[in-house]
Amino acid sequence: MSEKKNILVTGGAGFIGSHTCIELLQAGYGVVVVDDLSNSSEKAVDRVRSIVADAAKEGKAPADAAESIVFYKENVLDRAALERIFDAHDIYGVIHFAGYKAVGESVEKPLEYYHNNLVNTLVLCDVMRERGCKNIVFSSSATVYGEPDSVPLSESAPKKPATNPYGWTKWMIEQILTDLSVADPAWNIVLLRYFNPIGAHESGLIGEDPKGIPNNLVPYVAQVAIGKLPAVRVFGNDYDTPDGTGVRDYIHVVDLARGHVAALNWMADKHGVEVVNLGTGKGSSVLDVVAAFSRACGRELPVDIQPRRAGDVAENYADPRKAEEVLGWKAEYDLDRMCADSWRWQSMNPNGYAE
Numbered sequence: 001m002s003e004k005k006n007i008l009v010t011g012g013a014g015f016i017g018s019h020t021c022i023e024l025l026q027a028g029y030g031v032v033v034v035d036d037l038s039n040s041s042e043k044a045v046d047r048v049r050s051i052v053a054d055a056a057k058e059g060k061a062p063a064d065a066a067e068s069i070v071f072y073k074e075n076v077l078d079r080a081a082l083e084r085i086f087d088a089h090d091i092y093g094v095i096h097f098a099g100y101k102a103v104g105e106s107v108e109k110p111l112e113y114y115h116n117n118l119v120n121t122l123v124l125c126d127v128m129r130e131r132g133c134k135n136i137v138f139s140s141s142a143t144v145y146g147e148p149d150s151v152p153l154s155e156s157a158p159k160k161p162a163t164n165p166y167g168w169t170k171w172m173i174e175q176i177l178t179d180l181s182v183a184d185p186a187w188n189i190v191l192l193r194y195f196n197p198i199g200a201h202e203s204g205l206i207g208e209d210p211k212g213i214p215n216n217l218v219p220y221v222a223q224v225a226i227g228k229l230p231a232v233r234v235f236g237n238d239y240d241t242p243d244g245t246g247v248r249d250y251i252h253v254v255d256l257a258r259g260h261v262a263a264l265n266w267m268a269d270k271h272g273v274e275v276v277n278l279g280t281g282k283g284s285s286v287l288d289v290v291a292a293f294s295r296a297c298g299r300e301l302p303v304d305i306q307p308r309r310a311g312d313v314a315e316n317y318a319d320p321r322k323a324e325e326v327l328g329w330k331a332e333y334d335l336d337r338m339c340a341d342s343w344r345w346q347s348m349n350p351n352g353y354a355e
């Protein structure tokens with residue numbers, strides 16, 4: 001893998017990370033995954049290898065793609081481990097997914113969230129600086145926009161105070177990386193603000209594997225569809241939206257993954273810091289999602305209308321034009337395709353990566 005550009009993917013065994021590894025390998029990058037498996041399984045990396053091996057047989061990936069990914073079970077907080085990895089590989093750039101991501105849990109465990117998400121970013125950037133690697137793509141979130149004054153949300157919309165420690169970590173890391181680029185313009189930084197990633201790889205081999213009862217809508221709906229949960233809890237049907245339920249910009253995880261490849265490609269001849277939304281620009285309600293998933297799994301899924309969930313906004317969707325203008329990237333898949341792929345993953349792996 002020496003002549004390839006190698007990308008260090010922190011959190012590469014996770015939901016978005018594993019899908020991004022596939023797109024990187026198919027695009028001809030070498031991939032070095034660092035993940036402590038605190039919220040994932042090494043099986044995801046094994047399956048990435050087999051997916052790209054199949055893609056290579058079909059001429060859709062370089063012949064050596066499956067051999068171009070290495071995995072380290074390490075914590076990004078462990079500076080010595082990162083240094084060993086930088087010693088072993090010539091790293092062109094980093095995609096930094098590693099972090100804790102559960103909004104509710106972050107309220108219960110603020111110290112753990114601030115420590116893991118902030119300190120791991122500081123350690124990572126310091127090692128990158130030491131080794132002269134100054135290309136980084138960071139997983140931020142539309143959560144930094146808070147309660148929107150208007151939709152669609154463009155990158156120029158103001159950042160609002162976060163409502164939970166998880167959101168603050170995204171807010172603060174964006175600021176830290178922006179400060180870094182001011183101090184040293186040699187850094188190339190893309191802050192990707194994801195809207196709501198769902199779906200799974202079309203092979204059905206990798207997908208989202210939440211521990212316990214899912215917090216997010218689509219994993220919850222998927223477990224209703226597979227019969228593990230009785231009905232979809234709909235958090236509020238009295239919002240000021242077309243059907244009264246919350247509206248979000250759901251984006252296929254494969255589209256999202258391709259956005260990361262586009263961000264890395266951008267770095268080849270540009271410098272500085274860019275903030276870019278990754279969304280489709282289309283809002284869908286909770287009931288739209290339930291209807292699309294019902295079509296995907298072939299039965300009407302029951303719903304249970306409940307009170308609003310604290311902290312939720314009525315409506316949130318992206319203005320995705322900057323991604324197209326700056327990165328040349330645009331989402332392709334619609335909600336039906338997202339739900340069909342989520343359902344394939346869920347039905348082929350009822351217990352996720354567990355046996």
Ligand SMILES: NC(=O)c1ccc[n+]([C@@H]2O[C@H](COP(=O)([O-])OP(=O)(O)OC[C@H]3O[C@@H](n4cnc5c(N)ncnc54)[C@H](O)[C@@H]3O)[C@@H](O)[C@H]2O)c1
Nearest residue numbers: 011014015016035036037038039040075076098099139141
């Ligand atoms: N999924 C979403 O809805 C969403 C939305 C916006 C932003 N994000 C961000 O995108 C990134 C990836 O999200 P995801 O949905 O794939 O989550 P995920 O939990 O599936 O992936 C994160 C991965 O990081 C690993 N990890 C955590 N802390 C680590 C550490 N200190 N060292 C090494 N590995 C560590 C976990 O084991 C996991 O595999 C996260 O930063 C998340 O906050 C996700």
Ligand SMILES: O=c1ccn([C@@H]2O[C@H](COP(=O)(O)OP(=O)(O)O[C@H]3O[C@H](CO)[C@H](O)[C@H](O)[C@H]3O)[C@@H](O)[C@H]2O)c(=O)[nH]1
Nearest residue numbers: 141142143215216217218220233234235246247248286312
């Ligand atoms: O069981 C559920 C779960 C969710 N919802 C509703 O479904 C919509 C989507 O909720 P999710 O929990 O799936 O996603 P959020 O939009 O709340 O949050 C996600 O997107 C945010 C950015 O907008 C942050 O990045 C956050 O980390 C990430 O989980 C909301 O209207 C919510 O009220 C339900 O009705 N029932």
